[in-house]
Amino acid sequence: MANTIQTHMKNNTLPLVHFFLAFIMLLIGGTLGLLQGLNRGGVFELPASFNYYEVLTLHGILLILAFTTLFTNGYLYAAIRHTLGELSKTVKILAWSSLASFLIGSLLVVWMVLAGEATVMYTFYPPMQASPWFYIGLVFVVLCIWLAGLGVFISAFQWKRRNKGQHLPILAFFAVGIYTLVIFGSLGVTVEVLMLIPWAFGWTETINVMLSRTLFWSFGHTLVNVWYLVAISVWYTILPKIIGGRIFSDTLARLVVILIVILNVPGGFHHQIVDPAFSEGLKFMHVFMSLSIAFPSLMTAFAMFAVLERTGRKRGGRGLLGWLWVLPWGDVRFLTIMIAMISFIIGGAGGIAQTNNQLNQVVHNSLWVVGHFHITVGVTVVMTFFGLVYWLIPHLSGRVMTPFIHHLGMFQTATWTVGMALMALSMHAVGLFGAPRRTSYTTYGDSATALGWEPYLSFLATGGTLLFFGVILIVYIVFHLMFFAPKGDTPFMDSRVEDNAHPTPKWTENWGLWVIVAILIISMGYVVPLVDLIENAPPGSPPHRTW
Amino acid sequence: MKMHRFEEIWLIFGVAVLVISMAITGYQAFAQGMAPPSHKETIDPAQVENTAPFDNPGVYQTGENEYEVVMTLQAFSFEPSEITVPKGAEVTFIMTSKDVIHGVNAPHTNLNTMVVPGQVQRITQTFHDSDEFLLICNEYCGTGHQTMSATITVEE
Numbered sequence: 001m002a003n004t005i006q007t008h009m010k011n012n013t014l015p016l017v018h019f020f021l022a023f024i025m026l027l028i029g030g031t032l033g034l035l036q037g038l039n040r041g042g043v044f045e046l047p048a049s050f051n052y053y054e055v056l057t058l059h060g061i062l063l064i065l066a067f068t069t070l071f072t073n074g075y076l077y078a079a080i081r082h083t084l085g086e087l088s089k090t091v092k093i094l095a096w097s098s099l100a101s102f103l104i105g106s107l108l109v110v111w112m113v114l115a116g117e118a119t120v121m122y123t124f125y126p127p128m129q130a131s132p133w134f135y136i137g138l139v140f141v142v143l144c145i146w147l148a149g150l151g152v153f154i155s156a157f158q159w160k161r162r163n164k165g166q167h168l169p170i171l172a173f174f175a176v177g178i179y180t181l182v183i184f185g186s187l188g189v190t191v192e193v194l195m196l197i198p199w200a201f202g203w204t205e206t207i208n209v210m211l212s213r214t215l216f217w218s219f220g221h222t223l224v225n226v227w228y229l230v231a232i233s234v235w236y237t238i239l240p241k242i243i244g245g246r247i248f249s250d251t252l253a254r255l256v257v258i259l260i261v262i263l264n265v266p267g268g269f270h271h272q273i274v275d276p277a278f279s280e281g282l283k284f285m286h287v288f289m290s291l292s293i294a295f296p297s298l299m300t301a302f303a304m305f306a307v308l309e310r311t312g313r314k315r316g317g318r319g320l321l322g323w324l325w326v327l328p329w330g331d332v333r334f335l336t337i338m339i340a341m342i343s344f345i346i347g348g349a350g351g352i353a354q355t356n357n358q359l360n361q362v363v364h365n366s367l368w369v370v371g372h373f374h375i376t377v378g379v380t381v382v383m384t385f386f387g388l389v390y391w392l393i394p395h396l397s398g399r400v401m402t403p404f405i406h407h408l409g410m411f412q413t414a415t416w417t418v419g420m421a422l423m424a425l426s427m428h429a430v431g432l433f434g435a436p437r438r439t440s441y442t443t444y445g446d447s448a449t450a451l452g453w454e455p456y457l458s459f460l461a462t463g464g465t466l467l468f469f470g471v472i473l474i475v476y477i478v479f480h481l482m483f484f485a486p487k488g489d490t491p492f493m494d495s496r497v498e499d500n501a502h503p504t505p506k507w508t509e510n511w512g513l514w515v516i517v518a519i520l521i522i523s524m525g526y527v528v529p530l531v532d533l534i535e536n537a538p539p540g541s542p543p544h545r546t547w
Numbered sequence: 548m549k550m551h552r553f554e555e556i557w558l559i560f561g562v563a564v565l566v567i568s569m570a571i572t573g574y575q576a577f578a579q580g581m582a583p584p585s586h587k588e589t590i591d592p593a594q595v596e597n598t599a600p601f602d603n604p605g606v607y608q609t610g611e612n613e614y615e616v617v618m619t620l621q622a623f624s625f626e627p628s629e630i631t632v633p634k635g636a637e638v639t640f641i642m643t644s645k646d647v648i649h650g651v652n653a654p655h656t657n658l659n660t661m662v663v664p665g666q667v668q669r670i671t672q673t674f675h676d677s678d679e680f681l682l683i684c685n686e687y688c689g690t691g692h693q694t695m696s697a698t699i700t701v702e703e
């Protein structure tokens with residue numbers, strides 16, 4: 001038996017190493033989050049060696065960049081190995097180089113932040129100028145994603161060659177869509193960083209601030225939708241199996257992937273609704289382009305309810321809502337994903353609201369946005385990730401989950417849900433009253449307005465404390481399932497399509513076409529503003545260091 | 548692609564919500580003049596102090612019940628930092644940054660916009676209540692960011 005474990009661990013080293021590192025990042029990033037929440041709630045003052053803005057920069061980088069990237073790569077490589085077969089040698093080399101590139105990049109980035117050479121926040125807006133090594137670190141992080149994507153594309157291509165005329169398995173189809181989107185999304189920020197590096201070394205004197213900012217946001221929001229696409233790949237392909245059902249419609253799932261990939265990149269512009277340098281007409285067009293992303297989400301909502309209802313009725317649920325109660329609410333693998341999906345209804349509605357001009361102007365740069373972000377990413381995406389842990393990690397390590405870990409998992413889910421609800425809801429509320437984001441504790445000289453925020457901020461700190469316990473629990477669960485749980489076989493939980501499903505049409509496989517459509521849509525959103533920002537640029541900005 | 552009947556209804560409903568929300572946004576922006584601040588005027592960010600009107604920041608009356616606030620932003624202050632305007636006046640803020648990107652927000656109002664070096668930003672707000680409003684920077688601009696604030700006093 002000891003040998004089987006060793007073989008399992010050896011065969012699955014690649015995803016296991018990714019998950020191991022991901023949860024270390026979550027532990028450190030979560031601890032920094034606790035410090036921040038307590039400081040912001042006015043509970044305690046950070047020691048002088050801990051600059052609030054350094055802590056915030058690291059919290060963001062470790063959680064939204066490192067944790068999500070490592071988890072996604074680990075999950076998707078486990079998924080393509082399961083659905084497409086053993087990875088070829090080339091693909092393995094690409095995957096390991098991707099991880100190496102990530103480690104080099106994040107080491108540079110974290111080192112520069114800790115050294116106080118890059119207290120520029122994860123948006124690193126110029127003309128605030130970090131050390132050039134910070135930007136070089138970012139290049140390696142982007143390279144990591146490209147290498148991982150290349151590996152997945154090659155795997156898919158090799159599979160198609162071996163299985164002529166067949167559709168790529170749905171989970172692999174998601175993987176191809178996810179990396180296509182992330183590569184499109186990262187093009188803008190790559191160009192930006194390549195302009196920042198010579199400027200940070202002092203080879204060029206000035207920088208075009210609005211151009212950099214716009215290129216950044218073509219990436220910024222796409223990244224969020226990349227995580228979202230990763231999360232819904234779980235909802236479409238894994239959730240049905242967990243509740244004992246089948247995939248509702250293979251075609252619908254593929255269409256949703258395609259739509260998300262082609263519509264997404266210009267969506268980031270809604271972060272610039274109150275910026276100067278763009279015309280009102282252009283901003284209006286971009287509100288429309290941002291809202292169009294809601295369309296595939298609406299289709300997803302339908303598909304999810306369809307799966308839940310069909311399965312619930314199969315399990316004996318009767319009447320209008322009877323199917324809901326017979327779902328396996330006591331199964332942590334289901335409960336986590338269900339809470340993730342419910343939170344997306346709230347997060348999605350908030351997103352649609354704040355994309356519009358008027359509400360955006362009310363909540364722009366306020367804590368509302370942070371609340372929205374924690375609902376969508378912190379619950380919808382991260383809770384989906386947590387839901388995978390209970391079977392994917394034992395599957396990879398050749399072990400089984402014990403009832404104790406299952407109970408602990410239910411408790412973790414409750415802690416996380418209550419913590420996020422407290423924190424995100426108070427952030428939404430206090431954001432409406434104008435409390436700014438990315439600002440350390442202040443009462444602005446005891447102004448009445450700022451003092452009115454205090455009760456909400458203490459709720460925020462309470463939620464943050466609960467979340468910290470949630471982090472400790474999930475990290476314990478992951479390491480237990482990885483190294484200490486009893487030996488055994490845990491199957492990979494991917495679902496089959498309904499028996500009477502319509503055959504999937506051929507056009508879904510036409511990635512060449514989707515790439516062209518995506519380029520056209522990105523051009524529609526960005527050619528005019530980018531040309532305008534370059535042609536009508538003011539004299540560039542010299543560097544500033546304000547920390 | 549074959550679709551479920553209920554799915555068609557749901558998608559038509561969803562798209563209708565999006566289209567209606569766009570129609571309302573468009574009507575507000577172009578018919579009611581409630582578009583977001585979108586000024587397209589550039590300035591040399593290193594020469595703000597020598598460029599009119601920013602060589603002379605302050606509050607100016609420009610018409611009956613109309614005021615202009617010419618304002619520069621720099622880490623970590625607004626200039627001017629104490630603004631007084633009469634109740635009900637239409638106040639246009641004309642702003643630029645001398646260094647990095649800042650954000651300007653007066654909580655409890657719709658005054659919320661980005662101020663970017665190299666760009667001049669304009670935003671108009673009417674203050675209907677006599678009160679003291681806080682004006683804060685809401686975009687991280689350096690380690691003193693949390694101290695960056697000003698006050699707007701609206702007098703009877």
Ligand SMILES: [Cu+2]
Pocket residue numbers: 621622623648649650684685686687688692695
């Ligand atoms: Cu500022």
